[in-house]
Amino acid sequence: MKTSLSIYNQQALREYLALGKHEFDQVILHVKGLSRVGSISLEEVASQKNLPASTSLVWDILMPESEFQEKKQLFDMARTRFLHKLNWRVVDMGTIHYLINCSPPVNLEFDATTGFHNKIALTTLQEFVGSPLKKMILSLELPEAELRDIHADLKTPTEILVLGPIPLFYTPRHLLRRFDTDRALGKSEETPHNGFVIEDNIQGTFMWLPKELFLLDHLDEIADTGVEWVRFDCPLIWALEGAKVVRRFNEGQAAWKTEATLLKKKYERPTIKGFFKANRTNALFPKLKNQILRNKNCQWVADVIDLEKDRFMVVQLKREMKLGDTLAMHTPEGRVSPVQVRFLKNSLGHDISEAWPGDVAIIPHVRGACVGSLLGREV
């Protein structure tokens, strides 16, 4: 299993290079102007002579047309002057399209942190980009089983975050500027989470979950899914300890898990495992509306739209109804009662023998009926 490290500012880059040896298989530099939260200048990158062989530059901002034209110029300048050998880590489909049409070709890594949750999407992109695609960064929302399924058809190496903040929100609007600040901690009475990290910079406003992702104690399961790379978005001091755990794991030392657990305990912030073991974020959907009357194998004949208890019900017809029909009434709570159409009247109070779709009719009241009930013929 290979490791990558995200570096966001020049100070952190210098600290990393000062180590004198490369503790990670790849470093990912978040550059100023092209990345969401990075501040490393392209000149600083170009001036470093001892960057690791595998270095990737991040161009992960999303760009409306006018901004994109500006950023293309920035990229072109960087590429022609000094950075043509490096990989570029991108999100915007426009960036991908632009890079694969560059000459000479640009190696790229596709960051799908908040999307591309299925193998058809990933393999389609893999096929489209072809050989310049060097890596795919998979979504934080993919559980173990889905990761395994995805890798069955994927040729491109993949990476997931194993230690670091979880990004939640990205807008190009500046939401903190009116408070004369560029960082804040947020909480809301409407969520139990406390301490959302919010940052407003030149690219817009970003928010992260108060708890960070920690998956180092699941390295064996991650490796088993087919993921080859694990990434550290945390400060260097913690990433170094994490990389040590990965080395132990790669060497087959049983102690890796214990060390991972110890690291989790002493880590500077609270952590979660996110959706790695399960993603049930669609499980609540059936509760968002009444499911009882939806999609029943029943030919609905009418809606009950008003009633006078023990006297009559007012119904609006979806299908033809005849005097003497026997129907089943389904209430929103799920109760089912028989309905005998013993009388059938129109809105003038006249007796009629049949009514048609769209008509309003008056029929006998049924005990337990309520507005919103449906009358149907069982199929």
Add this chain to the structure above:
Amino acid sequence: MNRHINRPELLAPAGSLEKLHVAVQYGADAVYLSGQAFGLRQASDNFTLEELKQGLSFCHQNNVKAYITLNSHFHGDDFQQLDSFLKLLVKDGADALIVSDLGVLKFVHPYGIPIHLSTQASCLNSEAARFWKKMGVKRLIMGREVTLLEAKTIKEQVGLEVELFIHGSMCMSYSGNCVISNFTSGRDSNRGGCAHSCRFEYSLDLRDGGRETKTFFMSSKDLNGLELLPLCLEYEIDSLKIEGRMRGPLYVATMCKVYREALDYGPAPPMLCQNWKARLEKTSHREYAQGSLLCRAGEESIYDQRESEENPYPFAGTILEVVPDQHILLHAKTALSPGDTIEILTFQGNDISITLDQLFSIDNHPITRCRPSSVIKLPYRSGVTAKMIVRKVLPVSEQA
């Protein structure tokens, strides 16, 4: 009325079969709707398979197009039921599919239904447009951060149809890139379960000596592009979308009627514009802004207020039936009493204002106050037909 032949399509939300009928009757050129799965509004009624068939048939009878949303971010298992759903859509003649996920796009392509790229894919620039064109997309529903001028440029450069949101609620985040709801409420916003975390009130610790403030800093004002319609015409924007599948029939009727009149009229005198604006004000909404349609939305687009449901013009119901010279049957959705004023939204032309003298139950008993969700009789009035939408005009003393 000056009819503009090459005007943009007016695309309206149809959160249910009832609202689809409303949209069509009040002037939408096209509607967008969802089945019980695959869309981004799981809490909306949406359409059963039978309703879908009925809805598509009704649209086509009225020369209105129907686009089906399949714009959730699919996970692997979500594809299992897609084939049978697509076959049904082919059979029933869906006019387009609204898709955001590349995997879904690849999957649906062989079925031959035109594909519109959802705003959820955040297509923002011409290079991205070229990518999606190569993937088989016919129309781009541009990201909400795109200006009208940029949409025009992209259309000219890439040769795809472009669609823009013109009215309604706005995501603050880049669409498809917000997962607050997923991680904090356990509801996947990109699969239709958004908990609207951006509308919450937050307490911010501003980190400069304990300064703390309570704010709705992530909530966006609503979009209102009415005044920009002449520019939409000039830039030949293909389709203008009204947001709001969760909104009620009154909202759909008001939006469709006003925007249809405005689009048909073209550049209009100030008095007419004022009239349209005043009618849009009669629906409940957050403070309006023009989003990024003219220039990039900035701090002025933040709606830093608690949401309010108070509306001086609430939905009063739907006309069920009109028996000439006898009565009007109203399915009342709010309490009504003699003395109340209602406005009936005609499908075209001036609305009809009525002050209620008397109300009767369906079995002809005078009533002093009807309860919400009841059927009442009103005196006959010419010009009123079934399915018209009715709003109540609250007395000034009851208005907030």
